[in-house]
Each structure stands twice: as structure tokens, then as C-alpha cells.
Amino acid sequence: MRSSIQLASLNYALVVAEEGSFLRAARRAGIDHTALSRRIRDLEYAMGTRIFHRHARGVGPTPAGERFLDRLRSVLLELDNTLTLARTGIKDEQQRLSIGSNGLVLAGRALDVIIEFGKCHPNVTVRLIDGSYPEPTAALGGIQVDVTVTSSSRSNGGPFELMLWKDTLAVVAASNHSLANCPVIEWSELRQETLLVRRGEAFLLADAVGNGVQLPAIVEHHVSAGILLRLVGNGLGVALIYDGDANDVPEDAVCRKLRIGGKPIQICNFARWRPDNANPALPIFIAFLRDRYPS
Known part of the structure; x- marks a missing residue:
């Protein structure tokens, strides 16, 4: 009955x-x-x-x-x-939330947001998974990631996506590099350089600059952002970061604005999650993001 x-x-x-x-x-x-x-x-x-x-x-x-x-x-x-x-x-119960990324984003501004969330919600234990994926949604295929905070040049257009903020790419070079004296660097000036990237960032970069734009020689490293910037500081190549993260550059390197055809290369940052995820900590995190980044 x-x-x-x-x-x-x-x-x-x-x-x-x-x-x-x-x-x-x-x-x-x-x-x-x-x-x-x-x-x-x-x-x-x-x-x-x-x-x-x-x-x-x-x-x-x-x-x-x-x-x-x-x-x-x-x-x-x-x-x-x-x-x-x-x-x-x-x-009141201690909860857990896994946040994944696809490269540059899990640093600087994004990391500050996650730290702020942890302070506002001490009952939620946050686990960061700094894995790079050819497609940001691939991280959500397994149960180990509840939400991704990812960089992309375009929106998926779905309801389970939240656009957080936009940023522009900048070049990091050793302080004694010939490009260090240029306040603004054109993409074409990187043609003869070695571009150091982290796993998966080459896909993001190609997506950001667009089809038909020649990429410099790329060396992919499976290391943290901090180690990559140390390689740059020691003259092993140049790297790209968000313009807003310039303060994170080590003393032996400099950060310079990057342009392509005189225009900045803009990257959007999104939070993405699966609709069938029943983790009670997930809607708490999404509500936190919506409060700070209203669409």
C-alpha cells in the first residue's frame, strides 16, 4: 500500500x-x-x-x-x-570534497578561493587533485573528483557549469633572458623559444590561441607549477601563467604581458560537476562559488 x-x-x-x-x-x-x-x-x-x-x-x-x-x-x-x-x-558532520583541475588553474586566484572556502566551512575536508586531462569533463568520469575548477576558452553551455572569472595569459622568462626587457611580448616572438608546460596544458594552449597559429617548441613536464617556474628561472625555457598570478613568479624570473596580434589571450575559468553526484558537500561548494561569482 x-x-x-x-x-x-x-x-x-x-x-x-x-x-x-x-x-x-x-x-x-x-x-x-x-x-x-x-x-x-x-x-x-x-x-x-x-x-x-x-x-x-x-x-x-x-x-x-x-x-x-x-x-x-x-x-x-x-x-x-x-x-x-x-x-x-x-x-555538523565532517564531510569530504575532491576538487580537480586541468593545469594552470589550481594556483593563484583559484587556490585562494579554495582556501577561503576551507576557512568558511571547516567541516568540509578538501582534497586537491592536480591532474591534467585532455578534456576537463574527463576528470568527472570517476568517483574520485566531485568538481573540477578548469581553464577553457569556451563554455560547454550546460546547467552544471559555472563561469568563475576571466584572465589573460602572461609569459614567464628568466630575469636575464632577452625577452625580460620587453614589457609586452608578441606571440610571434616566442617562435624560437622552448615553451615549458605541465601535462595537459598544451591542449589548453592550442585551444586558447586558435587554429592555424603556430606553436613554439613545447616540452611537457609532469611536475608542479612551482618546479616548472624554477626550470624557467634557470634558463631552460619560458612558461605561461595567468597575468593575475604575476606575484607568484620567483626572484630569478620575470612576468611579462603576452599579446597575439596586439590582443590579450583570454582564458575563462569554470567549475563543472556531474548532476548525479550525491555528495552533500558539493552543493555547499557550488553555492559558495555562486555567491562570489554571480553569473
């Missing part, structure tokens, strides 16, 4: 009992009165007994209906209390 009775129908029965009329109850519940009457009739059929008398002045509970409605009020009140306790437990 329980599987054939909907919770909404039980709530409607209480509203009908309080209003004494299908029409008034329908107005209060915000549904058509014929649909409400049909709901109550189906409920009575499923229970095998009449809950209400129908008469010219409206409706009233039968003796069996009176006993049922009294018990129903207690049951629904207990259900509300149980749900409240469950929500409180979710807030």
Missing part, C-alpha cells in the same frame, strides 16, 4: 480536513480542485476506506478518517523532525 500512496496526497488530506472544502483546500494548495478531489479519491481507494463525507456544505472526516488524520499529523510531524535532524547532522 505504501508504494501507491504519495506524500503530497497525505498533505492534501490534512489541508482538506482543515478547510472543510475541496475548493478552498485547492486554492490554498495551489492546484485545480478537480485534481485535488481525484487525489483524495485515489488515497481512499488505496486505503480501502472513506476518509471524508461529501455533503452540500463541503466535506468532513468520517470516524475512520478522523482517527487516520490524527495519526497522520503525528507521523508527518515526526518526519519533519527527522529531516531537520538529518540536515543538522549533515552540517
Whole structure:
């Protein structure tokens, strides 16, 4: 019987009992009165007994209906209390959230946001997975990543994506490099350079500069951003970072603005997640991001 009775129908029965009329109850519940009457009739059929008398002045509970409605009020009140306790437990219980990235983004501004989230929500333990993927959504294929904070030049256009901020690319070179004296570097000036990238960043770079634009020689390293910049400082090549992360450049390197055809190379940063992820910490993180980066 329980599987054939909907919770909404039980709530409607209480509203009908309080209003004494299908029409008034329908107005209060915000549904058509014929649909409400049909709901109550189906409920009575499923229970095998009449809950209400129908008469010219409206409706009233039968003796069996009176006993049922009294018990129903207690049951629904207990259900509300149980749900409240469950929500409180979710807030107080230590939770875990895995955040992945696809390269440059898990540093600087993005890392500051994640640190701020950790301070605002100490009951959520954040695990960072700095893995690079040919496509940002590939990280979400497994259960090890709840949400990705990724760089991309375009939106997927889906509802489970939040655009965070836009940034521009800059060049990092050794302080004694010939390009260090140029406040602005054109992409064409990198043609003879060795560009050091982290795993997966070559895909992001090609996507950002567009088809038909020649890339310099690229050497891919499976290392952290900090180690990559140390290689740059020692003259082993140049690298790209976000213009907003210029303060993270070590003392033996400099950061210079990058242009292509006189225009900056713009990169967007997105949060992406799966709609079927039931981790209770995920909506907390998404709400935190929406509050700081309203679309």
C-alpha cells in the first residue's frame, strides 16, 4: 500500500480536513480542485476506506478518517523532525570534497578561493587533485573528483557549469633572458623559444590561441607549477601563467604581458560537476562559488 500512496496526497488530506472544502483546500494548495478531489479519491481507494463525507456544505472526516488524520499529523510531524535532524547532522558532520583541475588553474586566484572556502566551512575536508586531462569533463568520469575548477576558452553551455572569472595569459622568462626587457611580448616572438608546460596544458594552449597559429617548441613536464617556474628561472625555457598570478613568479624570473596580434589571450575559468553526484558537500561548494561569482 505504501508504494501507491504519495506524500503530497497525505498533505492534501490534512489541508482538506482543515478547510472543510475541496475548493478552498485547492486554492490554498495551489492546484485545480478537480485534481485535488481525484487525489483524495485515489488515497481512499488505496486505503480501502472513506476518509471524508461529501455533503452540500463541503466535506468532513468520517470516524475512520478522523482517527487516520490524527495519526497522520503525528507521523508527518515526526518526519519533519527527522529531516531537520538529518540536515543538522549533515552540517555538523565532517564531510569530504575532491576538487580537480586541468593545469594552470589550481594556483593563484583559484587556490585562494579554495582556501577561503576551507576557512568558511571547516567541516568540509578538501582534497586537491592536480591532474591534467585532455578534456576537463574527463576528470568527472570517476568517483574520485566531485568538481573540477578548469581553464577553457569556451563554455560547454550546460546547467552544471559555472563561469568563475576571466584572465589573460602572461609569459614567464628568466630575469636575464632577452625577452625580460620587453614589457609586452608578441606571440610571434616566442617562435624560437622552448615553451615549458605541465601535462595537459598544451591542449589548453592550442585551444586558447586558435587554429592555424603556430606553436613554439613545447616540452611537457609532469611536475608542479612551482618546479616548472624554477626550470624557467634557470634558463631552460619560458612558461605561461595567468597575468593575475604575476606575484607568484620567483626572484630569478620575470612576468611579462603576452599579446597575439596586439590582443590579450583570454582564458575563462569554470567549475563543472556531474548532476548525479550525491555528495552533500558539493552543493555547499557550488553555492559558495555562486555567491562570489554571480553569473
